[in-house]
Amino acid sequence: MSENRKIAEDVIEAVGGRENIQSVAHCATRLRIMVNDKEKINQEQVEEIGKVKGAFFNSGQYQIIFGTGTVNKIYEEVSNLGLDTNSASDQKKEAIKSGSTFQRAIRTFGDVFVPIIPVLVATGLFMGLRGLVMQEQILSLFGMTPDDISQNFLLFTQVLTDTAFVFLPALVAWSTFRVFGGTPIIGLILGLMLVSPALPNAYAVAGGDAEALHFLGFIPVVGYQGSVIPAFIAGILGAKLERAIRKRVPESLDLITTPFLTLLVMITVSLLIIGPIFHTVETGILSVATKVLSWPFGISGLLIGGLNQLIVITGVHHVFNMLEIQLLAEFKNNPYNAIITCSVAAQGGAALAVGLKTKSAKLKALALPSSFSAFLGITEPAIFGVNLRYGKPFIMALIGGAAGGFTASILGLKATGMAVTVIPGTLLYLNGQILQYILVNVIAIAVAFILTWMFGFSDKVKKEIEQ
Structure with missing residues (x-):
């Protein structure tokens, strides 16, 4: 018997046996087990198992830490032993029913923003690399100065570093629709509408190079480049509206009516109500955070x-x-x-x-x-x-x-x-x-x-x- 097979069997026994396991999933470092009765888990026995780096019960799941790479092999052995396996996202849907309202809200918040992080990590690395190659000390090694850098190269680096943040509302609205049960592509289009080039650019307005449009004489309308909260709120309401419309229209008209009404209502509400209100809220949060960080x-x-x-x-x-x-x-x-x-x-x-x-x-x-x-x-x-x-x-x-x-x-x-x-x-x-x-x-x-x-x-x- 292989070592990993023995570990898998020991894990099953320590968490109360097959009959106590609903399903098993894994993430990058942890084996995640949904159990029927957490009182049947023998914590000490789990921690004595080889390759186990710790274990705890959280968010309706018993999570056993094995580490990157190892967890995949243990999961495979558990699967081969005939236990019900699940994707981490499917199991998360089961687990979301557990915990307090606050815990569920935080978990949902994480579900929206975590999928966006990889592209923002990549963007941050691009910014770091651009900062490196633009340093005078680095350029001097090649007999160059910042003035020798071509405009085409600077434009290329700008594409790498600015795109994700310019279209950030599209990413946020897409992910929010996905989490709240809407159609992600509708969320994506709604988010893109919030940064449409037909609207005054938010950065240009902030810099005094453009003026906001005014509806009814007092409602400022601008693009929301780089904004988070307006797109997040619009995504929640939009997903709920889409589901409500879909329940009420005949199936034969669903393909045309549902996206049409969802986008028409939501972009109107987003530009005239959600955007102005929650952009102010977002600015306030950012101001407070900036002050705290500058104490x-x-x-x-x-x-x-x-x-x-x-x-x-x-x-x-x-x-x-x-x-x-x-x-x-x-x-x-x-x-x-x-x-x-x-x-x-x-x-x-x-x-x-x-x-x-x-x-x-x-x-x-x-x-x-x-x-x-x-x-x-x-x-x-x-x-x-x-x-x-x-x-x-x-x-x-x-x-x-x-x-x-x-x-x-x-x-x-x-x-x-x-x-x-x-x-x-x-x-x-x-x-x-x-x-x-x-x-x-x-x-x-x-x-x-x-x-x-x-x-x-x-x-x-x-x-x-x-x-």
């Missing part, structure tokens, strides 16, 4: 860097995706990323200290790979498998995150993108900030490592906790 003496970095991973544990951190998207769309930079990368790095530093200090071969085999995973930007193995399990390492990591975040705030670090941190995140700071970025990460890791080594962990404490 003096590094206070914002200290608080956000220290508390971020606590928020990650609750699962509501997806709320901040919208903030990061807004920051990038409005200012083309993201100081929030510079702070949270320190909180991520610190979790890796604490797990590294545990792995190097313990004499337990099993804990070493868990902690060291978990720390490396955190240095690649994925903290769940380090948090749930090591730091939170033994308590103090997690606290020391929060302190390390606060120290790094404080330094990032003092230095005024600002990423060119979002969603990637620590080692992969270096690509977001190639515009002359790379040394400062390395410094804040080193501070976060070092503080968390030293505090964990000195005060946060010992094998004696490990034995006391596991007894």
